[in-house]
Amino acid sequence: MQNLWENTSKEKGNFSYCPDNQIVDLTIIGGGFTGCSAALEAARRGASVALLESEKIGFGGSGRNVGLVNAGLWLPPKKIISILGEKQGETLISALGSAPDLVFSIIEDNQIKCDPERNGTLHCAHSEKGVDYLINRAKQKQEYGEPVALLDEKETQNKIGSSKFFGSLHDPRAGTIQPLAYCHGLARKAKELGAKIYEKSKATQVRRHNGRWHTNIKDVIIQSKYLLFAMNAYQDLNEEQNTGKFSTVYYSQFATRALNSNEMSTILPNKEGCWDTATIMSSFRVDDAGRIILGTMGNSEGLGRRIHSNWANKKLRDLFPFLPELEFNYRWSGKIAMTKDHIPKIVNFEKNALSCFGYSGRGIAPGTFFGKACAEALLSEDLSMLPIPTLKHYREPLTREKTAFFEMAAMANNSVKSLKM
Ligand SMILES: Cc1cc2nc3c(=O)[nH]c(=O)nc-3n(C[C@H](O)[C@H](O)[C@H](O)COP(=O)(O)OP(=O)(O)OC[C@H]3O[C@@H](n4cnc5c(N)ncnc54)[C@H](O)[C@@H]3O)c2cc1C
Numbered sequence: 001m002q003n004l005w006e007n008t009s010k011e012k013g014n015f016s017y018c019p020d021n022q023i024v025d026l027t028i029i030g031g032g033f034t035g036c037s038a039a040l041e042a043a044r045r046g047a048s049v050a051l052l053e054s055e056k057i058g059f060g061g062s063g064r065n066v067g068l069v070n071a072g073l074w075l076p077p078k079k080i081i082s083i084l085g086e087k088q089g090e091t092l093i094s095a096l097g098s099a100p101d102l103v104f105s106i107i108e109d110n111q112i113k114c115d116p117e118r119n120g121t122l123h124c125a126h127s128e129k130g131v132d133y134l135i136n137r138a139k140q141k142q143e144y145g146e147p148v149a150l151l152d153e154k155e156t157q158n159k160i161g162s163s164k165f166f167g168s169l170h171d172p173r174a175g176t177i178q179p180l181a182y183c184h185g186l187a188r189k190a191k192e193l194g195a196k197i198y199e200k201s202k203a204t205q206v207r208r209h210n211g212r213w214h215t216n217i218k219d220v221i222i223q224s225k226y227l228l229f230a231m232n233a234y235q236d237l238n239e240e241q242n243t244g245k246f247s248t249v250y251y252s253q254f255a256t257r258a259l260n261s262n263e264m265s266t267i268l269p270n271k272e273g274c275w276d277t278a279t280i281m282s283s284f285r286v287d288d289a290g291r292i293i294l295g296t297m298g299n300s301e302g303l304g305r306r307i308h309s310n311w312a313n314k315k316l317r318d319l320f321p322f323l324p325e326l327e328f329n330y331r332w333s334g335k336i337a338m339t340k341d342h343i344p345k346i347v348n349f350e351k352n353a354l355s356c357f358g359y360s361g362r363g364i365a366p367g368t369f370f371g372k373a374c375a376e377a378l379l380s381e382d383l384s385m386l387p388i389p390t391l392k393h394y395r396e397p398l399t400r401e402k403t404a405f406f407e408m409a410a411m412a413n414n415s416v417k418s419l420k421m
Helices: 004-008 033-044 077-084 086-097 099-109 128-143 153-160 179-192 305-319 364-380 399-420
Strands: 022-029 049-052 121-124 149-151 168-171 196-198 205-209 212-217 220-229 247-258 273-276 282-286 291-297 330-338 345-350 353-357
Touching: 004 179, 004 330, 022 033, 022 212, 022 364, 033 049, 033 179, 033 364, 049 179, 049 220, 077 086, 077 128, 086 099, 086 364, 099 179, 099 364, 121 128, 121 153, 128 149, 128 168, 149 153, 153 168, 179 196, 179 364, 220 364, 247 305, 247 399, 291 305, 291 399, 305 399, 353 364
Parallel strands: 022 049, 022 220, 049 196, 121 273, 220 353
Antiparallel strands: 121 168, 149 168, 205 212, 212 220, 247 291, 247 330, 273 282, 282 291, 345 353
């Protein structure tokens, strides 16, 4: 089955493979939000840029995600402060709190056709305990000036059209987009400003020679003063060139046909994007045409395909029992780059080279922001302007084991949940 976003993107790129050797200011490897945002910023500053994407723009997480333009990280503010310290923690909280403004202004300024809706998101309590969690989260966020509001059971029901939740936390800074179209729009605008955007151009080797970066695409070589790795969970380079080792978590989505106005009348009339407080999280939203999109942790293209598909069928009925029997016309999955502390990383692995990854499931606004910040920092040779301090390397132990554990937990959870719904 297909990825909905590929089928409905109103932005279509027209990018070729990288044909010849060339010399540019900045080489970017990876054509997702991070790489395309960096390319746009660098081109806007008048730098010459080559972006290499091994498959097609948005092939990785950027073309597979839910489309929730969230403000901030998963972690509540106090947790971020406890990891990064007061000064750096506050810098990151404030930068990512306003990152949706950056995304929505890029969309507006460049007329990116990605169905933006900015009516906020709802973090939904799936249990009484979930309400307590949200109360604590709201308190912390409000202490840091974040404009979130707790909604009670009735208010939540009115917003969602489902009686399944005990309350929710509304964040008006956030919204939803068609994520692949947004990624294509970034690349399209970067190209209009002079960036060279190449698809089917896998970087096979990277080395530093005579003070310049040499990036191979088979026999073709791109030389540049600056280099940015923007491969996140889809990094595909030789093991010795990997600048980040972290675990990956699969997330899958299922989309129905477009519902008619009668069927849709009470479901998410304001189109907020939603996710719940369960440890094995699930999400739901509607798209521009009125399709319902459900998401769950787990790989619907792997061993757990039946389990996750069964979960989706039951979940849809559980949330909206008044709907007629609906099939899912689309099903797809993607890999999330999950760091141990859920904080993104920027690795300055050599002179004039950065690698940026680990958004831990929140990469639209952070990826746009970090990509732009990395381009600015590289081109001005001032790493102090980055939102987090850089590392020399980043390697977590037992990443394969953790990835397998997450998948087994998702399969077990969705089997049990399906029985209960
Ligand atoms: C299913 C799912 C749902 C998600 N939902 C949300 C959400 O609702 N909101 C949110 O904010 N975030 C969400 N995320 C996270 C978000 O999608 C990612 O954090 C974000 O897309 C990362 O962007 P990126 O540009 O860093 O990496 P990617 O988009 O993964 O791009 C990396 C690219 O690098 C390319 N590449 C790798 N190796 C090479 C090479 N050697 N040469 C050339 N190219 C190479 C890959 O092909 C890939 O296209 C979700 C992620 C997934 C998987």
